[in-house]
Amino acid sequence: MQPLLLDADIFYLYDGSLEGLLSAVFLAFDSKENPSDILVEEGLQYSLLGSYQSVSTDLDHAERVMTGIVSTLGARCYEEVRSVYLSDEDHKGGVILRFLQYAFKHGRHSLLHLAHPAVNEFKEMLLRVTNEAHFIMMFARFAELEGGVFFARVEPRANVVPIVMEHFAERFNIQPFVLFDRAHQLAGVFDTSSWWLVDTRRLDVTFPDNSRSEEGFQSLWQTFFDTIAIEERHNPVCQRNFMPKRFWGTLCEQIPPELRKRRPSTETPSQAAKRAARLTGTVAAHGEIAGQGHDAQAGPCALEAGSCP
Amino acid sequence: MELLDKLTILADAAKYDVACTSCGVSRSAEKGKLGATTNAGICHSFSADGRCITLLKVLMSNVCSYDCAYCVNRARNDVPRATLSPRELAELTMGFYRRNYIEGLFLSSGVLRTPDYTTERMCESIRLLREHYGFRGYIHAKAIPGTSDELLVRLGTLVDRMSVNIEFPSAHSLKMLAPEKNRASVLGSLRFIHDGIKENYQDKRLSTTKRTRFVPAGQSTQMIVGASPESDYHILNLSASLYRSFELRRVFFSAYVPVNENPLSPLVREAPLLREHRLYQADWLMRFYQFDVSEIIDEDHPFLDLLIDPKCNWALNHIDHFPIEINKASYDMLLRVPGIGVRGVQRVWAARRERRLDFDDLRRLNISLKRARHFITCNGRFSEGIVFDPSSIYRTLANDAHRRHCKGVTAGQLSLFEDYETGPQKAQEQTAPLVTAAMTVAACSRHMSGSCGAPGSLAENMGISTTVLAKNNTSATVTGFWEEEATRRRENTHAALIA
Ligand code: SF4
Numbered sequence: 001m002q003p004l005l006l007d008a009d010i011f012y013l014y015d016g017s018l019e020g021l022l023s024a025v026f027l028a029f030d031s032k033e034n035p036s037d038i039l040v041e042e043g044l045q046y047s048l049l050g051s052y053q054s055v056s057t058d059l060d061h062a063e064r065v066m067t068g069i070v071s072t073l074g075a076r077c078y079e080e081v082r083s084v085y086l087s088d089e090d091h092k093g094g095v096i097l098r099f100l101q102y103a104f105k106h107g108r109h110s111l112l113h114l115a116h117p118a119v120n121e122f123k124e125m126l127l128r129v130t131n132e133a134h135f136i137m138m139f140a141r142f143a144e145l146e147g148g149v150f151f152a153r154v155e156p157r158a159n160v161v162p163i164v165m166e167h168f169a170e171r172f173n174i175q176p177f178v179l180f181d182r183a184h185q186l187a188g189v190f191d192t193s194s195w196w197l198v199d200t201r202r203l204d205v206t207f208p209d210n211s212r213s214e215e216g217f218q219s220l221w222q223t224f225f226d227t228i229a230i231e232e233r234h235n236p237v238c239q240r241n242f243m244p245k246r247f248w249g250t251l252c253e254q255i256p257p258e259l260r261k262r263r264p265s266t267e268t269p270s271q272a273a274k275r276a277a278r279l280t281g282t283v284a285a286h287g288e289i290a291g292q293g294h295d296a297q298a299g300p301c302a303l304e305a306g307s308c309p
Numbered sequence: 310m311e312l313l314d315k316l317t318i319l320a321d322a323a324k325y326d327v328a329c330t331s332c333g334v335s336r337s338a339e340k341g342k343l344g345a346t347t348n349a350g351i352c353h354s355f356s357a358d359g360r361c362i363t364l365l366k367v368l369m370s371n372v373c374s375y376d377c378a379y380c381v382n383r384a385r386n387d388v389p390r391a392t393l394s395p396r397e398l399a400e401l402t403m404g405f406y407r408r409n410y411i412e413g414l415f416l417s418s419g420v421l422r423t424p425d426y427t428t429e430r431m432c433e434s435i436r437l438l439r440e441h442y443g444f445r446g447y448i449h450a451k452a453i454p455g456t457s458d459e460l461l462v463r464l465g466t467l468v469d470r471m472s473v474n475i476e477f478p479s480a481h482s483l484k485m486l487a488p489e490k491n492r493a494s495v496l497g498s499l500r501f502i503h504d505g506i507k508e509n510y511q512d513k514r515l516s517t518t519k520r521t522r523f524v525p526a527g528q529s530t531q532m533i534v535g536a537s538p539e540s541d542y543h544i545l546n547l548s549a550s551l552y553r554s555f556e557l558r559r560v561f562f563s564a565y566v567p568v569n570e571n572p573l574s575p576l577v578r579e580a581p582l583l584r585e586h587r588l589y590q591a592d593w594l595m596r597f598y599q600f601d602v603s604e605i606i607d608e609d610h611p612f613l614d615l616l617i618d619p620k621c622n623w624a625l626n627h628i629d630h631f632p633i634e635i636n637k638a639s640y641d642m643l644l645r646v647p648g649i650g651v652r653g654v655q656r657v658w659a660a661r662r663e664r665r666l667d668f669d670d671l672r673r674l675n676i677s678l679k680r681a682r683h684f685i686t687c688n689g690r691f692s693e694g695i696v697f698d699p700s701s702i703y704r705t706l707a708n709d710a711h712r713r714h715c716k717g718v719t720a721g722q723l724s725l726f727e728d729y730e731t732g733p734q735k736a737q738e739q740t741a742p743l744v745t746a747a748m749t750v751a752a753c754s755r756h757m758s759g760s761c762g763a764p765g766s767l768a769e770n771m772g773i774s775t776t777v778l779a780k781n782n783t784s785a786t787v788t789g790f791w792e793e794e795a796t797r798r799r800e801n802t803h804a805a806l807i808a
Contacts, residue, residue, distance in 0.1 A: 115673055138352055142409050233582065
């Protein structure tokens with residue numbers, strides 16, 4: 001983001017927590033310094049040219065920033081800051097800082113100054129996070145495990161499990177479930193009355209196998225998915241635009257037919273009416289197929305969670 | 310028969326229904342019950358044709374005693390038949406919902422014996438799902454025209470959205486292609502549901518939660534495009550009046566996919582997807598951009614231009630309103646700029662209070678300038694290299710569209726994103742047209758030679774004499790107009806393709 005690092009560049013470093021980030025923001029305001037960026041300390045590539053200052057997390061400071069945002073910019077704005085914090089992008093700290101510097105100066109109205117670079121980059125980053133959250137609401141696929149817990153594995157590009165848990169906990173309030181973000185090693189757990197987050201980095205958890213009815217529902221869904229497409233309108237480009245390929249790994253309907261456990265045994269009426277000739281070609285695929293590839297992709301994805309370091 | 314086989318048959322039979330949306334009603338969760346709905350709806354998957362899957366779209370039964378010419382399930386076709394029991398349907402819906410595959414159920418059915426008998430069984434299935442299984446997700450039910458009022462009320466209180474298909478733009482086509490259905494009863498059902506919604510909404514004795522219980526997500530309808538000779542002018546005027554008189558949430562268009570070999574069902578070789586797409590764009594203009602139908606299409610040019618979208622078309626026909634100055638134009642005028650969507654206008658509107666905007670600012674606001682740059686100035690200046698001349702703008706825009714089709718990118722989807730701002734949440738309100746270069750050209754040439762939608766050939770196929778059609782088609786000189794229109798289009802197309 002900064003093409004050249006000048007001597008004067010100050011970088012604040014924090015521990016990666018929201019409190020840490022807000023403490024760094026506090027320090028920037030308090031010291032009237034203007035750090036070029038606020039970065040996570042862990043795993044940082046230092047450069048010789050900048051000067052780095054590690055900010056210790058101070059709950060008190062963080063809370064003062066929080067109340068400051070809520071009272072001058074509104075509770076909604078605080079939520080937005082929190083969402084941007086969940087982004088995977090390295091420069092989110094700087095983006096939040098520059099936005100807050102601008103917004104505290106210009107008041108509530110500044111949220112509408114969309115063309116201003118500080119507001120613009122903040123809003124853009126926010127949009128990327130909320131889009132990712134929306135993708136998870138669309139594409140998370142739960143599988144029922146033995147014992148009745150539902151399990152979904154997702155790999156979003158932002159740490160969005162905390163913002164989607166409420167959505168799932170509401171609609172699925174009759175079933176315990178685990179929403180496991182493998183990319184961020186974070187699991188949202190719901191036990192039919194409340195939900196909480198579990199850091200799975202240091203956990204060695206094993207999940208049971210899929211329940212007996214699970215396979216059946218997956219193949220029903222796969223069948224439905226294949227059948228509902230109108231052949232004459234075939235349009236894979238459009239499909240990928242709406243459902244990016246990076247999600248396909250966890251979508252059971254996207255498992256190629258030859259890797260699935262079961263195949264539909266009847267042809268559809270319109271197939272019967274129109275595709276008699278082509279059927280001969282597909283008969284081969286109806287044979288016995290083992291589902292090893294399937295397991296690796298989306299079936300008992302739970303097993304993979306067990307082997308987390 | 311196994312459930313898997315039934316599902317295959319019944320999903321296959323339901324796939325031509327367009328309305329797969331789960332929006333229009335927000336219902337919070339209730340402890341101990343499965344499901345909730347969000348106002349914007351959520352898509353859960355996209356099938357190989359690029360259409361959104363948000364609901365479990367099935368027929369309760371594909372056994373049908375009617376014999377509609379355009380339908381796979383008609384009585385005379387020899388296809389496998391199946392019927393889902395209420396229990397099977399409920400378990401399927403619950404099982405899919407629990408796994409986050411769907412937002413709910415879209416239930417339709419062939420006519421089992423009589424409309425009333427069918428509707429009664431549909432009610433029974435849905436009641437089981439709602440009451441016994443406690444399902445609070447979205448349910449869309451298709452009402453069969455001719456169902457008694459009492460049953461419509463019963464169905465309407467169980468579901469979120471209802472739709473009655475008008476099927477064809479004119480009563481005459483409906484009669485030709487779906488002999489057992491009649492326009493009056495379709496309109497009657499639409500009116501009855503509309504009145505019911507209104508009454509329910511105005512009934513002050515009901516608490517606010519109960520007040521919207523009858524069809525809370527409103528009703529929609531669907532018509533088939535390209536299987537009958539009506540013009541876009543006819544279709545759009547009809548949908549405008551449907552929006553007006555029945556306050557429909559949506560009028561869906563479905564490009565006719567020929568499924569039956571039959572002398573009665575018209576011989577359309579390919580589904581007119583581009584035409585369908587343009588109709589949706591026009592529909593969007595009426596619903597979100599405050600366009601009146603008369604601004605989009607007129608009797609003298611009764612078909613939408615396939616090469617450029619209707620908003621561009623309007624702008625080119627009213628070029629004296631342009632260019633508009635981005636920093637001064639009124640909100641309504643900003644809405645009329647091709648390439649700028651509703652949300653884009655909102656962003657410009659907010660941002661320009663802080664500063665005068667230039668083209669870089671617009672880019673920063675994610676305004677797609679591809680089309681817009683021909684029609685706007687920033688601080689009195691055009692974007693670089695713009696020649697403000699209607700015919701050259703037309704060539705550029707049509708050429709762009711052509712190139713996009715060549716790349717195999719779906720013009721439809723793209724322009725919907727740029728122009729009409731259907732985010733992923735809204736996308737489900739939109740079907741996904743497939744357009745390739747070949748398609749476009751085919752569509753245009755078909756359009757021009759008059760083999761699709763043109764009165765002559767179609768009328769023959771349908772056994773209707775051209776005179777009847779001419780009367781029916783509001784314009785007495787259909788053929789004459791058609792030739793003129795064809796010439797105009799051919800010239801335009803050539804100009805665009807050569808340039
Ligand atoms: S009523 Fe007509 S359109 Fe509906 S299922 Fe029966 S034949 Fe098909």
